[in-house]
Amino acid sequence: MNIILLGPPGAGKGTQAATLVETRGMVQLSTGDMLRAAVAAGTPVGLQAKSVMASGGLVSDEIVSGIIGERLDQPDTESGVIFDGYPRTAAQAESLDALLAARGRTLDYVIELEVDEAALTDRVVGRYTCAKCGTGYHDKFKQPAVAGVCDVCGSTEFKRRPDDNAETVHTRMQEYRAKTAPILPIYEARGLVRRVDGMADIKHVAAAIGEILDK
Secondary structure, three states: OEEEEEOOOOOOHHHHHHHHHHHHOOEEEEHHHHHHHHHHHOOHHHHHHHHHHHOOOOOOHHHHHHHHHHHHOOHHHHHOEEEEOOOOOHHHHHHHHHHHHHOOOOOOEEEEEEOOHHHHHHHHHOEEEEOOOOOEEEOOOEOOOEOOEOOOOOOOOEEOOOOOOHHHHHHHHHHHHHHHOOOHHHHHHOOOEEEEEOOOOHHHHHHHHHHHHHO
8 A cells, every 4th residue: 555644733643654654564754764765775876865965955856756766676675665845746646646656656545644633733833752761752642640749750840842833733734734635625526535523532542543544
């Protein structure tokens, strides 16, 4: 299966992608990660990207597509891939079609994790972690059994991400809509888009995605 997984920051996209990697052997293709890996490995496309980045320019669609093509040629992707952060434009969607077709593959689904902005804001703003072991907590949904003491390591120090605030969540949502708006109609027209309630608990979201992929 080859899918695009969409969802704004905080929707749980990363968690669900990790589950698919673990349970189905799929490979998550994050354009940012692949770009850095290609540059570090010194691949032909990576060298192109390095020169552009060194001059302060934006990496072109052609270079991004080349990096994805290089990655798709690696045998581990034959078990299926999750495209993360690509495509974001109509031109990139066309490039992805060509990349897959050249390798005898097709895009199976575009799965969007739908969220309620107000509820997502509550979810993001209320989260915090143990400063020592990284265990996650939430003001409303998951507090330590003993107030102020981590359930896992017993630490009494906690931290919050500075960008976990209502204003940032709103900005992220606007950015997400702007980036997904150009590609959703393309895949809607092909009947590939499926939507899942991203506000449900993690297991229910995973089960819903699993049902889509098993059809």
